[in-house]
Amino acid sequence: MDNDQTTEFRIEHDLLGDLPVPKQAYYGVHTLRAMQNFPITGQTIGQVPDLVNALAEIKAACARANQDLEMLDAKRANVIIQACEEIIQGNLHDHFTVDLIQGGAGTSTNMNANEVIANRALELMGYERGEYEHLHPNEHVNMSQSTNDVYPTAIKLALYRGCERLLLALTSLSASFDRKAVEFKDILKIGRTQLQDAVPMTLGQEFKTYAVSMDNLITRLRAALPLISEINMGATAIGTGINTHPNYAKSVCSHLARITGLPVCTSRDLIEATQDMGSFIHLSGVLKHIALKLSKISNDLRLLSSGPRAGIGDINLPAKQAGSSIMPGKVNPVIPEVVNQVAFEVIGLDMTVSMAAEGGQLQLNAFEPIIAHALFQSIAHLCNAMHTLEVNCVDGITPNHEQLQSQMDRSIVLVTALSPYIGYRHATQVAKEALETGKRVYDIVLEKKLIDKEKLDKIMMPQALTTPRAPIV
Incomplete structure (x- = not known):
């Protein structure tokens, strides 16, 4: 049987009139209109747990503050906070159904949170979802708040x-x-x-x-x-x-x-x-x-x-x-x-x-x-x-390793390390010959007797080539 034919509804009212809301839904009329208006990304706010948990944390903090300031009675404050704690623990996230991208500066997100929290709080008080005369999404859950904060x-x-x-x-x-x-x-x-x-x-x-x-x-x-x-x-x-x-x-x-x-x-x-x-x-x-x-x-x-x-x-x-x-x-x-x-x-x-x-x-x-x-x-x-x-x-x-060693052996830029010892002119000549003949810089320097082997080996040590070092004598 088609699920749509078996779904039960409750009627909720807003500025634009009446709308049937699925009876099992914790969200309400404002959320439903947003679902109809913003089919944009397919990603709901419920798929961003950090955001849903943050909304619940804020609503709990607001309820506690309003209770402290005697703006909200303890009974309503406590069930709002309990509903928020359940959400923070991971419950009811699938009822946060509005698309992440929406018009209205986030109002749909705030209303979604207000409605889910209110309907869960109503259940905790022993009432049916949608019986907002006992605890209202705007008047109580959203007390002292706006979407804009x-x-x-x-x-x-x-x-x-x-x-x-x-x-x-x-x-x-x-x-x-x-x-x-x-x-x-x-x-x-x-x-x-x-x-x-x-x-x-x-x-x-x-x-x-x-x-x-x-x-x-x-x-x-x-x-x-x-x-x-x-x-x-x-x-x-x-x-x-x-x-x-x-x-x-x-x-x-x-x-x-x-x-x-x-x-x-x-x-x-x-x-x-x-x-x-x-x-x-x-x-x-x-x-x-x-x-x-x-x-x-x-x-x-x-x-x-x-x-x-x-x-x-x-x-x-x-x-x-x-x-x-x-x-x-x-x-x-x-x-x-x-x-x-x-x-x-x-x-x-x-x-x-x-x-x-x-x-x-x-x-x-x-x-x-x-x-x-x-x-x-x-x-x-x-x-x-x-x-x-x-x-x-x-x-x-x-x-x-093989490629790295081969590149080191064939490199002509090693003459840079030799330049302070043999002078820029000789270093240029060595580099030119290495490039033309394919010989190693090391071998050309020894052939030309520009530096003796013992000193050349010291100059060519890894530490001398890769870190600041005092001149080698």
């Missing part, structure tokens, strides 16, 4: 949790590069500038730079956290705090800090904070910085492993899958390639955040939903990209 605060709490995961991913990837730096510390290779041979370095030094890059990104991401810890709870519609108790903003912030365990603080000016997107812009810039660094490193890994016979071939990336439907034996650098693509996406999403932030007018920015979507997606995809880069690529990288 709840929604941006929920986004910030969710982003903070996402950034914590991103910090773990960066830390883990940094450690992976560090392990390779130690493993490769004594392996000499030719450095390159502008894709041309430059002076020697160790493979360990090359990989250490990637670890340092990750550490620098960790510092920048941590520096962004205080900005997204500033909330505008108590602002209500435009920041004036209409319909709130004078002590409400301070109280709700205190309860929210306790509930979340996060260092949230109230913005200095709630009117400015309600319209400002600065913290989102800044975080998006940091995410773009992370993406650019990861993409540059991925480019390096693809170049260094190019070949295997006709490329640079300094390193071997772990083979993860067949690379061609027509060329047997071909293996491609698929992991760095996918990281590159995530980076391109994040860079584009940063532009989305910039345009949406610029598009706000007067006391509110109506485009916070697309900002939230962009930032959530960037963080999630960067975390996934870094994990696969670490586990499926970096951890399995090996040096191509």
